[in-house]
Amino acid sequence: MISRLEELKSKCETALQNADTVSGIEDVRISYLGKKGVLTDILKGLKDLSNEEKASVGQAANQIKTQITDAIDAKRHALERDEMNAKLVSDTVDVSAPGVGRGSGASHPLHRMEKLIVECLGRIGFSTVSGPEIETEFNNFEALNIPASHPARDMHDTFYMKDGGVLRTHTSPVQIRAMQTMAPPLRILAPGKVFRCDADVSHSPVFHQIEGLLVDKHVSFAELKGTLEFFLRSLFGDSKKVRFRPSYFPFTVPSCEVDLECVMCKGKGCGICKQTGWLEVMGAGMVHRNVFKAVGYDPEEVTGFAFGLGVDRLAMLYYQISDIRLLYENDARFISQFKGAA
Amino acid sequence: MKFSLNWIREFVDINVPVDELAERLTLSGLEVEGVETLGASLSGIVVGRIESIEKHPDADKLVVCQVTDGKTRHQIVTGAQNIKEGDVVPVSLPGAVLANGMEIKASELRGVPSNGMLCSETELGVSDEAAGIWILPQDTPLGVDFVEYARLRDAVLDIGILPNRGDCQSVLGIARDISAIYELDLKEVEILDSRSGSGMTAGGSGMTASEKSITCRNEAPDLCAMYTARTISNVWQFATPLWMQRRLQVSGVRPISFIVDVTNYVLLELGQPLHAFDASKVKGAIVVRSAEDGEALVTLDEQERKLVAGQCVIADDAGAVALAGVMGGARTEINDHTTDVVLEAAWFDPVATRATATAHVLRTDSAVRFEKGLDIAGVERASNRVAHLIKSLAGAEVGDICQASGHTKDSDASSFDGKIDVDLNALNRLIGVQYTADQAWGTLRRLGYGVAVGVDSRSGSGMTAGSGITVVGSVTAAGSEIVDHSSEMFACVTVPTWRRHDVLGWQEVAEDIMRVVGMDSIASCLPRESVVQVSKSDDERVLSQLHSFFIANGFSQVINFSMVGQEDAVKCDWKTTDSRTISNPLTPAESVMRERILPSLLRVVGHDASRQVNRGAIFEFGSVFPSDGVQDTHLAGVVYGDWFESSYRPEDKLAGADVLRLKGIVCAALEALGVIQIRVDKRCDDGDLHPGQAGTIASLKHALGRFGKVHPARLKAYGISVPVSYFEINVSSVLKSVRPQPKYKAFGVLPHTRRDIAIVVPKDLAYSSIESVLYKKKPKLCKRLFLFDRFESVEHLGADKLSLAFAFVYQDDETTLTDEVVNLAHTEFVAAITAALPIEIR
């Protein structure tokens, strides 16, 4: 009986060796271990044996069953692996070929610059507000201490609408609207398009400004200075020199202009800075009492500072763009250069 | 404006290097835009007289001159044409250095020794071009150092004057600021003491005092706060001294004739515009009055001006002789034969002068100065300065001044007596510094302020500390602190007359101190108060996400002007209204505010196409201006050319599917923001879009925008030959549609059952209307439904039908569904939609 089992085992091993497909293996399994399989028959016949024989033959038969089962499984796994490998070989893709899709777009440099500025000042608590591009003369001028007869209106070459509206010449009217609707303290930025009816090689009739306003009790010029130094050095580098010069704006007093050490020549003097070593980048000052009065704030109670800058000019310096017209031509070959996160 | 440093030095002893001075002035608000040094290298130039001129023996074009410097005779060979014997000329002797640095040496010219050179203005650095040798006035002393005599060595500062600093449009004004910055004394100019004569008068009328005097009357006191006139006689054709010519030249003013030169000189020096009439042409008394409507005046530029009431004129018995403060009249113009002049010095209203100048398009130097506001107290001094110069230089007779005053109507200035209370502690808080009383008050005094320390404007005197009877004080902005007006930190300052149009509050006084002391010394700090956030930062985040979505999907951002051309309005078929049309456009192509972004984008596509860029995807965030509504922000984008199909793999080239691909991107963008229940409808009734490939997008409550293929007529109008798909959505409506914040809901975990159906529908039935019926009729147990196949076949379905296959997913949260339950629900559902729609089940 035992020898029959051994014979059976070697027969099965031979059959397995000859089987070279998964289904061939299955046939072997069925002929030995299936319901009517040879080994199954032997195991069924055990009940007719004596108790003694039952024990020894039963043990041997079970042992052989386990061995055969393991051999079948091993062979099947090997075959499955071979089949998968064969399939992988036939199923290759040249991944070095171009990816399918249209890639990433690019952000306009003015948008990128504006975002950098807003993020930088956002870190010290400034948040953005917006307002309309067609404004009233009151918001654009009168409320900013620029009455109709004021010579400063000449500095703002204004586009007028046929019904008397004006295209805002700066984003300051957004600050007027903010102060009219919100009580102090305020810490806001007003980015947006502004319009001046003069244009030449270096001026565009439409450009972008960001103006900032901080109103609180006891705000000082020293804080204005600190804020703008922080801002310019964050953008252009900690070692950059920043200089403040007295200036005049109708809506601030005292007023100043802010010069940044030339980013091209590092202050040595070049064509960009007209050999001065300095770039005039911002105007600023302490909010004029008349502006506070125009929006219903009490100048005895609050003080504040305001500042403004041209995003176009800053973007041109930052990205070294030589011609302002490139900014508004939207040429695909220009815009596509501005990809990436910074 | 250009300022001669030599001239400035007549008022203030400033001896720092010019570059250092320029830097300091720039940092105190007088921006030096350029420094030109003149004659720095000049030396050894003397004045000589040509005694004889003889022909050169061997050269036709040269002559041999004998020149004396008063002591020695020099032989000089020259090729100059414009000289004659007796001419007085500048001579550079051997060893002399010219403006260009060239050193003169004794030499021979064609065999004749030449010991020097006769000089032109160019060689002495006076002008860029010269017709010949510089012929000097006959009375120029021989032998003097000509560089010193004619003040050829100088530095010219080109200073940008701020609009509020009319007082700095003069040498005196610049010198005054320098005196304050460097703590130097400011010298007075020499003037004729008008008070030594008789005939001073004030008020609305004048009177004659001496024989050759003039009477003036002010009938327009609102337009002219101060008018003065005086006669200056026996000014024979006197030549303007070289030094004066030179100063005019370096200041950018061309010397013309003595009288004009002197008035220009005083204008540059003191900032007061002056006008001289030919006295022989003035008929009777001078009257300052408003013009009559239709009155005519021929101005110095030979233009006849039609005047209107309200414009101020100077008139005599025969009519207007000048447009006040703007330009003189031709009838009384002085010329070479003039011997007597009437000199006018006046203060005209800035606003009225500006209006008149603007109306006649005559922004003369004089008008611009009046506009900026002049020192009313300087009017008479300027007249006296002119009188002094003419009298001392030319020996003319100067008549008494006749004065006719009016009043200033400037609302701020009229009620303003120049007195301002300054609390130095408050001032220090505003700037963030610790100026001492000495520093602050001293600076102000040097700028011309009167400073009464420990005094306020109401009482005239402060409380003495500790007297305890009356408290003269005020409460500060902080609301808690009593300010002691008798302290050395408090003063009543009197603004100098030349600053009263500008300095109206203590903040301006603070600015004056700060700019003179310097902004560098202010220690900067970040804002001290706590941070406040006031904005809708959610909106910002949402917009930023929208932006990133399109970038990530391959779209590039463009930024266009908010205005387009009238032509674009016509091309895109919208009506322009006055409120959206610019009355003074620079170009017709930028003259109306865009109603939508589409035309801007089509312009970009046209631009790209003309540069061989034939495919792409762009988007823009920007303002739009509907003719009948408020301005708003839109997001619009276009895909043009075969951008969607641009793949090298045949299986990716699904031509014709681009509108739906664009829709897919736009809807995904909205979904990414949290806009729920996006609804797209097939109809879109406007001429911008292909009538068969256009749709509207909406959220549950708001219309969001539209999309589709751009109408071929529009593309043709913009010269675009590739197909363009487009979307435009209203950003504020999108923001309103954003779900505030997702909330978790338990989802079913029990097994679901799927049932599919295919329906045959008419082709002209919009998918959206089928879908909306499906959603309306779907039983509760149906959790989800979706389209998984769409099929057209003329053979099987006919030309006007198509087949849609939907999957319905049934699931219950509580129990595992049995087939019976699902079948019942599904059958009812199918019956309901079949009844509601013109469809057949396949």
Ligand SMILES: [Zn+2]
């Ligand atoms: Zn530079």
